[in-house]
Structures are given as C-alpha cells and as structure tokens.
Amino acid sequence: MNCANCIRYLSPYLDGELDRETRERAEDHLRSCQSCQRELEKLARVVAQVDETVVELPTPAGFTQATMAKVSAAAQARGWRQQLREVFVVKLGESLKPRNWVPAGSTVILVALVVVGTLTVLGRKVRNTFVSVNTNMTSTEAESSLSPLELYDEDGTTLYLEKAMPVPQKAPPWVAGAPTKRQAAPGGMSGAPVRLTPGGAPTQTSPGAGMPAVPGPAPPALMPKTAKPSPTSAPPPPIPLDKNGYYGNTYMGGQGSRDRVEKLIASGVVVSGKQVKLAAFPRRYGQAFRIPRRTALNLEATTERTKIVSEGDSTYLQVGLQAIKREGARRPPLNIALALDVSGSMGDENKLVYAKAAAARLVDRLSPRDRLALVLFESTVKVAIPTQGVTDKQRYQGVIAAVTPGSNTDLYGGLSAAYQEAAKHLAGDGINQVILLSDGLPTAGVSDVVAFRKLAEKYVEKGITTTTVGVGVDFNEELMMGVAEEGKGNYHFLKDSSSTDRVFQQEFQEMANAVAKALRLRLRLADGIELLKVFGSQALSAQQTAKVKADEKRIDKKVFEDLGIVPDRQKQKEEPGIKMLIPHFYQNDSHVIMLQVRVPKGRGSRKVADVYLKYKDLVFAKNRSEHVAVSVDYTSDKTEMVRSAQRAVVKNRLGFETGEALIQAARFIEQTNLSAAVRTLDERMVVLGVAAKEWNDRDLDRDGALLAQYKTVVAGLDQRFASNPELGQYLRKSLTYSGYELTR
Amino acid sequence: MPSQSLSLSPDEPIIARCLAGEAEAFSVLVDRYRGPIYSFAYRMIGDAEEANDLAQETFVRAYRALKRFSTDRKFLPWLFTIAANLCKSWLRRAPHQPLPLEEIADCPEAAEGSSPEHEAASRLYRQQVRQAIHSLPTRYRVIIILRHLRDMSYEEISETLQLPVSTVEHRLRTAREMLREALEEEVS
Numbered sequence: 001m002n003c004a005n006c007i008r009y010l011s012p013y014l015d016g017e018l019d020r021e022t023r024e025r026a027e028d029h030l031r032s033c034q035s036c037q038r039e040l041e042k043l044a045r046v047v048a049q050v051d052e053t054v055v056e057l058p059t060p061a062g063f064t065q066a067t068m069a070k071v072s073a074a075a076q077a078r079g080w081r082q083q084l085r086e087v088f089v090v091k092l093g094e095s096l097k098p099r100n101w102v103p104a105g106s107t108v109i110l111v112a113l114v115v116v117g118t119l120t121v122l123g124r125k126v127r128n129t130f131v132s133v134n135t136n137m138t139s140t141e142a143e144s145s146l147s148p149l150e151l152y153d154e155d156g157t158t159l160y161l162e163k164a165m166p167v168p169q170k171a172p173p174w175v176a177g178a179p180t181k182r183q184a185a186p187g188g189m190s191g192a193p194v195r196l197t198p199g200g201a202p203t204q205t206s207p208g209a210g211m212p213a214v215p216g217p218a219p220p221a222l223m224p225k226t227a228k229p230s231p232t233s234a235p236p237p238p239i240p241l242d243k244n245g246y247y248g249n250t251y252m253g254g255q256g257s258r259d260r261v262e263k264l265i266a267s268g269v270v271v272s273g274k275q276v277k278l279a280a281f282p283r284r285y286g287q288a289f290r291i292p293r294r295t296a297l298n299l300e301a302t303t304e305r306t307k308i309v310s311e312g313d314s315t316y317l318q319v320g321l322q323a324i325k326r327e328g329a330r331r332p333p334l335n336i337a338l339a340l341d342v343s344g345s346m347g348d349e350n351k352l353v354y355a356k357a358a359a360a361r362l363v364d365r366l367s368p369r370d371r372l373a374l375v376l377f378e379s380t381v382k383v384a385i386p387t388q389g390v391t392d393k394q395r396y397q398g399v400i401a402a403v404t405p406g407s408n409t410d411l412y413g414g415l416s417a418a419y420q421e422a423a424k425h426l427a428g429d430g431i432n433q434v435i436l437l438s439d440g441l442p443t444a445g446v447s448d449v450v451a452f453r454k455l456a457e458k459y460v461e462k463g464i465t466t467t468t469v470g471v472g473v474d475f476n477e478e479l480m481m482g483v484a485e486e487g488k489g490n491y492h493f494l495k496d497s498s499s500t501d502r503v504f505q506q507e508f509q510e511m512a513n514a515v516a517k518a519l520r521l522r523l524r525l526a527d528g529i530e531l532l533k534v535f536g537s538q539a540l541s542a543q544q545t546a547k548v549k550a551d552e553k554r555i556d557k558k559v560f561e562d563l564g565i566v567p568d569r570q571k572q573k574e575e576p577g578i579k580m581l582i583p584h585f586y587q588n589d590s591h592v593i594m595l596q597v598r599v600p601k602g603r604g605s606r607k608v609a610d611v612y613l614k615y616k617d618l619v620f621a622k623n624r625s626e627h628v629a630v631s632v633d634y635t636s637d638k639t640e641m642v643r644s645a646q647r648a649v650v651k652n653r654l655g656f657e658t659g660e661a662l663i664q665a666a667r668f669i670e671q672t673n674l675s676a677a678v679r680t681l682d683e684r685m686v687v688l689g690v691a692a693k694e695w696n697d698r699d700l701d702r703d704g705a706l707l708a709q710y711k712t713v714v715a716g717l718d719q720r721f722a723s724n725p726e727l728g729q730y731l732r733k734s735l736t737y738s739g740y741e742l743t744r
Numbered sequence: 745m746p747s748q749s750l751s752l753s754p755d756e757p758i759i760a761r762c763l764a765g766e767a768e769a770f771s772v773l774v775d776r777y778r779g780p781i782y783s784f785a786y787r788m789i790g791d792a793e794e795a796n797d798l799a800q801e802t803f804v805r806a807y808r809a810l811k812r813f814s815t816d817r818k819f820l821p822w823l824f825t826i827a828a829n830l831c832k833s834w835l836r837r838a839p840h841q842p843l844p845l846e847e848i849a850d851c852p853e854a855a856e857g858s859s860p861e862h863e864a865a866s867r868l869y870r871q872q873v874r875q876a877i878h879s880l881p882t883r884y885r886v887i888i889i890l891r892h893l894r895d896m897s898y899e900e901i902s903e904t905l906q907l908p909v910s911t912v913e914h915r916l917r918t919a920r921e922m923l924r925e926a927l928e929e930e931v932s
Contacts (some may be wrong), residue, residue, distance in 0.1 A: 012919035054892040
C-alpha cells in the first residue's frame with residue numbers, strides 16, 4: 001500500500017469501517033511511514049474534537065407534550081376520512097342494482113351518493129364503487145321529507161345518479177313564525193331533482209331549482225342598512241345570469257375570509273352563508289400558472305375537460321391570473337396610520353392580546369423612512385402618537401404595550417382620526433394607508449356600514465387606501481370587509497397568535513406592490529355555449545355597474561398622472577361578454593375565476609370562449625391587452641371525456657364547491673333543517689375525501705377536515721334546539737342578518 | 745398514560761399499538777428519541793426555535809407515515825431520514841444563517857475541577873468547531889452529524905440518506921479534511 005492509498009483509508013480506519021484485510025495492510029504501511037502516521041494523528045484529533053462537540057442536547061421543555069398535541073391533531077385531521085366510512089355504511093360491489101336495494105316503504109333513509117361520480121372525474125376508471133347510505137337519522141320529520149334515491153348505470157363505466165332533494169318540510173313547532181314563503185323562494189331547496197354529473201356537482205335540471213349562483217361580496221345597494229333582524233323580509237330576488245353583463249370582482253388580497261371561517265368553525269360557531277367567500281378557497285391552493293417575466297400579468301384560460309361528448313355536456317371554464325414575482329427589494333416609503341381598537345369588547349377572547357402583538361409586528365417592520373401615526377379608540381378617540389417618522393420604535397412599542405381595554409367603541413371616530421393623521425403628510429411617491437385593527441363592533445357613534453364604506457371611498461380618492469385586520473369570533477365582517485373593499489386594501493383576520501406575523505408580512509409584500517391596475521377582464525362565450533354559473537359572483541345592477549366603471553376611469557386618470565401611462569378607459573365602448581373590473585392586482589399573487597358552462601352537441605371541435613384582459617402594467621409602465629381563446633374537442637367516448645379532466649382545474653372547482661357546501665348548509669340551518677345541512681356537508685366530505693386520498697392532496701384534505709369539524713358543530717345544534725325552543729328562532733334571525741351570534 | 749412496561753419495551757410493539765389506534769403510545773417513542781432528533785435538527789440548522797419545530801414535525805410526519813414503516817428497518821434511522829429531509833428543505837428555503845455566537849444549553853460536559861481559564865478556552869474552542877461544522881455544505885454536514893451524534897455505522901448512514909456506502913465514506917473523509925483545514929486555519 002502506498003501513501004496516497006493509505007491516506008484515503010485513514011477516515012474509515014478511525015471509524016472501524018475497514019474490512020480486516022485492508023485494515024491490516026493499512027496498519028502495515030502506517031508502521032513504516034512516519035508521514036502517514038502524522039496524518040492519522042491529525043485526523044484523529046479532528047475526529048475527537050467533532051465527537052466532543054456533536055453531543056446530544058437537552059430538548060426544550062414541553063417537547064413531548066407539544067409534539068403529541070400536533071400528533072393528535074394530525075390523527076384527527078386524518079380521522080375525518082375514516083369517519084366517513086362510519087357514516088356511509090353500505091359498500092357495494094360492481095354488480096350494483098340500486099333499485100333493488102332501495103327498500104320500499106322502509107324506514108331506512110338514503111342519503112347522498114356522490115362517490116361514483118367523483119371517481120370518474122378523477123380521470124380514472126371506476127375501481128371501487130361505494131354507495132352511501134345513512135341509517136342513523138333520528139328526526140322522523142326529516143325522513144319523511146326525502147324521496148327515495150335513484151340510480152342509473154348508463155354504460156357500465158360511468159354511473160349517473162339522480163338524487164331527490166328534500167321537500168321543504170314544515171317548520172318544527174318551536175320555530176315561531178317560520179315563513180313558508182321563504183322556503184318556496186328560489187333561494188331555498190325545492191323538490192326538483194338535481195342530477196349529479198360525473199363532475200360531482202349538481203347541475204340544474206330546471207330553472208330556479210338546485211343551487212343558485214352564489215352571491216359574492218354583498219354590493220352596497222343590497223346590503224341591509226343596519227343589523228336590525230326582521231325575519232319576515234324576503235331575500236333579494238336572484239339576479240339572472242347575463243352573458244353580457246358586468247359581474248362583481250372576486251379578487252381580494254389577503255387570506256382574511258378563509259381564516260375567519262376556520263376560526264368560526266374552530267370556535268363552534270354557526271357560519272352564515274354571507275361569511276363564505278367562494279374565491280377564498282382556491283385562493284389558498286398553490287396555483288401552477290406560468291409566472292410572467294416581461295409583463296406584469298399572465299392570463300390563462302382552459303376548460304376543466306378538454307374533450308366533450310358529442311351529445312354535449314357541461315364543464316367548467318377557468319380563467320387564471322398570475323402576477324409577476326418580485327422581491328419587495330425597493331419598497332417605497334410608507335405613510336401609515338394605525339387605528340387600534342381598545343374598547344371593552346377587545347378584552348374578550350384574547351383579542352387585544354393578538355391585536356397588540358400584530359401592532360408591535362407592524363412597528364418592527366417599519367423603518368425611519370416610514371411614517372406611522374397611532375390612533376387608539378374606544379368611547380373616545382385618542383391620537384396617541386401623531387404622524388411622524390419611525391425613528392423611535394421604543395416609544396411606539398411602549399404605547400402599544402400599555403394599552404388596556406376601555407369601554408364602548410367609536411369605530412367611525414377612530415377611523416376618521418386615522419385618515420386625518422394619514423392625510424397630514426401624504427407621501428407623493430409612496431404608499432398612504434390606514435390600517436384598522438378591530439373586532440368591528442361599533443357601539444358608539446356611527447354604526448351604519450354604508451357610512452363606513454363611504455368614508456373609505458372618500459379617502460381612496462385622496463390617495464389613502466385602507467386595510468382592515470379583523471380579530472375575534474364575534475365581529476362584524478360585513479363592516480370590516482366592506483371598508484377594505486371600498487378602501488382598495490386587503491382584508492386580514494387574526495386567527496391566533498401565529499397569524500399576527502403572517503398578516504403583516506403579507507401586507508408588506510403586497511401593499512407596496514400592486515403590479516397592475518384597472519384590470520378589465522372580458523369573457524366572451526362563443527355562440528351556443530350556455531352560461532350556468534359564475535362561482536362566487538353575480539351580475540351587477542345598473543347602479544353598481546356605473547360605480548365600477550367610474551372607478552375604472554378614475555384609476556385610469558390617476559395612473560396617467562402618476563406614471564404617465566396613456567389613459568385608455570375614458571371612453572369605453574361597450575363590448576359583449578361577461579366583464580369583471582379588478583381595481584388592482586398585487587405582485588406574487590394569483591387569482592382564479594370559474595364559470596360553469598354547457599357545451600351543446602356537435603362534432604370536431606368548438607370554441608368555448610374568448611378571454612380578453614386589458615390592464616395597466618405598472619412594472620413596465622404601459623397599457624396591455626391579452627387574449628386567449630379556449631376550445632374543446634368532441635369525442636364519442638364518454639370515458640375519454642372524463643379522462644380529459646385537468647386535475648388543477650378540478651381541484652380549484654372542488655375548492656369553490658367546498659365554499660358552496662358551507663353556504664348551502666347555512667341555508668338549511670336557516671330553515672332549521674339540520675339533517676339536510678349535515679347531509680350537505682357529508683356529501684362534500686365524501687367528494688373531498690376521495691379526491692384528497694386519490695391525489696394525496698393536503699389542501700383538499702384540509703378542506704374536508706374543515707367540513708368535518710363543522711359537521712360536529714351543526715350536529716350539536718340539534719340537542720340545543722330541543723332543549724331550548726327559543727334558540728331556533730334566535731338562530732334564524734342571527735344567521736340571516738349577522739351570522740355571528742350563536743357562540744358557544 | 746402509557747404504562748411503565750411500555751416505556752421499557754422495544755420499539756416494535758409500541759409501533760403496533762400506535763397502528764392499532766392508540767395514539768398515546770406514540771409519546772413513548774417521542775420521549776425515547778426526542779434527544780437525538782432535536783440535536784440533529786439543531787446541528788443541521790443552528791436555530792434552536794426552528795430546530796424545535798422541525799423536530800416536532802419529524803415526529804408528526806413519522807406518525808402519519810407509520811403504516812409505511814417497515815419493521816425490518818430500525819426506527820431511529822427512519823426518523824433521521826425524515827428529519828434530514830425536513831432540514832434539507834428548510835435549508836433550501838431559508839438563507840444560510842450564521843450560527844448564533846452563544847449556543848443555548850449546550851455545555852453539558854464542562855469537566856469538574858478544571859480552572860475557569862481552561863473552561864473558557866475549551867468553550868471558545870468548541871465554538872470554533874461548531875462554527876466549522878456549521879459552515880460545511882449541507883450534504884457533508886448531515887453525514888458528519890449522523891456519524892458523530894450516534895456513532896452510526898456507514899451502513900446505517902447509507903440507509904438513512906439513501907446513498908451508496910462508498911459515497912458515505914468519501915463524503916465523511918472529505919468533510920473531515922475540510923474541518924481539519926478550517927480548524928488549522930483558526931489556530932494559526
């Protein structure tokens with residue numbers, strides 16, 4: 001053995017990892033070679049030092065306990081799928097003879113059958129068909145209102161099924177003055193059959209039946225003026241789908257909506273339909289859109305299925321927006337006024353603790369270039385620190401730390417004072433923003449939501465945007481969200497202490513960095529393509545349309561003044577198509593818009609839609625317009641159609657539908673039809689359970705777990721109703737008008 | 745609470761009980777292996793709080809994947825596999841940060857009777873060694889830590905990191921050479 005060889009072996013020699021023969025040869029060489037011996041000694045010293053250093057450390061206190069808490073949370077999250085199996089007891093093989101196993105006149109109740117469709121939509125052959133039957137319903141009232149389940153097997157591979165929806169039942173005697181009119185309204189469930197396609201989504205078989213288009217953020221005109229419950233007023237009439245109208249914007253920065261729903265459910269609170277923003281669900285998923293480099297935005301459009309059977313079928317049209325990725329390296333100076341709610345109500349549920357932590361985080365993130373005013377409000381409004389450069393962070397932190405809850409809440413006064421502070425030193429080249437941190441329950445001064453929105457709107461015109469950060473279970477989301485919407489800012493929600501950090505991290509990434517403004521999206525459906533649904537949005541009224549168009553013009557002008565981008569929206573020719581105006585779009589962000597459409601019968605291929613996007617590119621300072629055409633191919637093979645489903649689109653659609661299930665459940669709870677609400681959740685859980693398992697998808701798993709958690713909340717209401725007749729009445733009111741009342 | 749007998753029994757029956765739905769039994773395994781897993785994570789990333797999170801996450805992942813754990817492997821190397829993957833992806837996300845100067849709760853071996861000067865000198869020296877290890881590229885650092893933390897054999901390291909034994913040997917040798925150079929530089 002020579003020296004070069006020997007040196008190679010020294011390391012394993014010290015570890016005792018040489019085989020006997022090599023070891024002996026190495027030792028022979030070492031005995032005769034001084035230089036290699038010295039090498040060995042040096043190496044041995046290093047090994048000894050490392051051995052001394054890399055020792056086991058004591059684990060932090062409470063390690064096992066904290067770990068086990070996470071373990072059982074994980075076990076529970078996984079458990080929700082096992083739970084499904086307990087609910088859905090019958091598992092059938094391939095020789096499915098549905099009509100035979102529906103026992104005529106039996107007391108057994110049949111519920112929900114979704115899995116068959118789900119398995120096929122996953123683009124695979126049905127391997128394992130199981131049918132869900134729920135036998136343990138206790139309410140006979142609910143039982144008798146259900147018609148039996150029917151099921152087809154059309155071609156052996158794709159199973160269709162029809163599910164009879166429950167006939168509206170008589171209100172239980174303990175619901176005083178329950179209106180029957182409401183249940184007959186199109187918003188309620190009528191007895192019309194809903195057909196479950198392999199897509200798993202109910203499609204309407206007759207106009208007005210099934211699930212109507214779900215309203216998005218309530219536009220101002222439709223919003224109840226105040227939170228005065230009056231159980232007799234009818235819901236607003238549904239606005240018909242319009243292939244050529246303006247629709248409400250569904251894009252909103254921040255994760256507030258979803259975080260809030262999670263918090264409500266975790267707190268055991270009934271979620272009202274209004275609190276559920278459909279777009280918040282797919283918003284949480286990572287989207288795989290191409291990231292633009294030479295433009296601020298990238299536009300993508302596709303159908304869920306790229307192939308459609310020749311007799312025609314419904315599918316989904318997805319439009320994706322993806323903003324350019326940029327690091328927030330050169331953030332312009334910020335001029336911020338923070339309005340911090342220190343009223344008595346903030347003393348509950350640790351709300352003030354979270355709010356203070358969040359405020360402290362905000363101060364941390366600012367630099368001396370930035371300005372910050374601190375306004376504290378309760379029954380009185382106090383400008384604790386007038387606007388000034390953030391040179392003395394200690395002072396801000398000191399004031400924040402010393403805050404204690406006071407009495408009433410003059411939210412309007414607090415917000416106004418913050419605007420005034422921010423307006424004192426408008427940063428021409430920077431960002432001017434008011435941040436409202438509150439539980440949104442005005443108990444003193446102005447409490448009219450419309451007035452709040454007007455206030456926010458007024459200051460947007462002066463160049464001050466508003467972001468709201470909500471906290472607590474019991475708060476007025478309509479107000480907080482409305483202010484953020486009107487104030488062109490973000491809406492966040494402090495779920496717990498860990499979210500305080502994330503909120504401002506996100507806020508800072510985004511608020512300084514809108515990369516596009518005045519987005520005008522136009523979806524022109526091709527001839528023969530029928531519009532069935534726009535997820536999370538609805539056609540705007542003439543008045544609302546005028547407002548969003550005025551907004552567009554104003555932004556157009558402002559961007560010209562600021563960046564010199566030529567105005568091109570001052571005279572807007574009306575063009576056909578579904579139009580959405582998005583005031584601004586943030587960097588690193590993405591957004592999904594989805595429609596359900598019906599493609600008629602045909603051959604060859606067919607155009608589904610032209611998608612146009614016009615926007616002001618703030619990164620490259622120019623007007624942009626993009627166009628994407630979407631078409632589908634016809635096929636004679638149903639299986640081929642099912643297999644052409646694009647997973648990313650299906651997943652987003654399932655996200656929207658998770659939101660829809662919550663809204664649907666809210667409707668049933670409003671009608672005090674708890675079993676139907678539970679069933680709605682169960683059905684969705686089955687779909688999500690199968691998809692999450694099949695794709696090993698954590699997002700969908702989380703959504704399913706959320707519904708499972710909610711189901712236990714809803715199921716728990718039953719007993720409470722029985723023991724407290726007034727509760728039902730109370731619940732109806734609270735769900736309809738405020739939706740947050742029924743706390744544990 | 746798990747019984748005394750459980751805390752003395754080998755891993756396999758405990759794993760079986762976890763799989764049978766007795767989640768609490770898992771706490772025995774957490775207690776048993778939290779030391780090496782936490783230490784490993786800490787040595788890998790050099791941040792006590794993050795290491796705590798990653799170590800906890802290691803156990804959570806292990807619990808979730810328990811069904812896929814095959815009993816012809818040993819449990820701890822399997823945990824190390826999970827921990828190593830978590831640390832690697834954490835390091836990919838986070839910029840490599842310098843090691844904090846004073847290490848928390850990390851001087852268990854101050855020899856009794858040694859003079860304060862001697863103690864201070866040896867502490868400083870340990871700090872230099874730590875720094876040198878921390879500066880190694882991840883793929884070398886992970887092997888050094890596995891080898892020295894638990895005296896794992898090359899075979900076990902190879903299984904843990906899914907690398908050929910020859911690669912393990914080679915990297916360990918290279919890593920030690922790098923450390924030697926770094927420390928000699930430090931001394932001179």
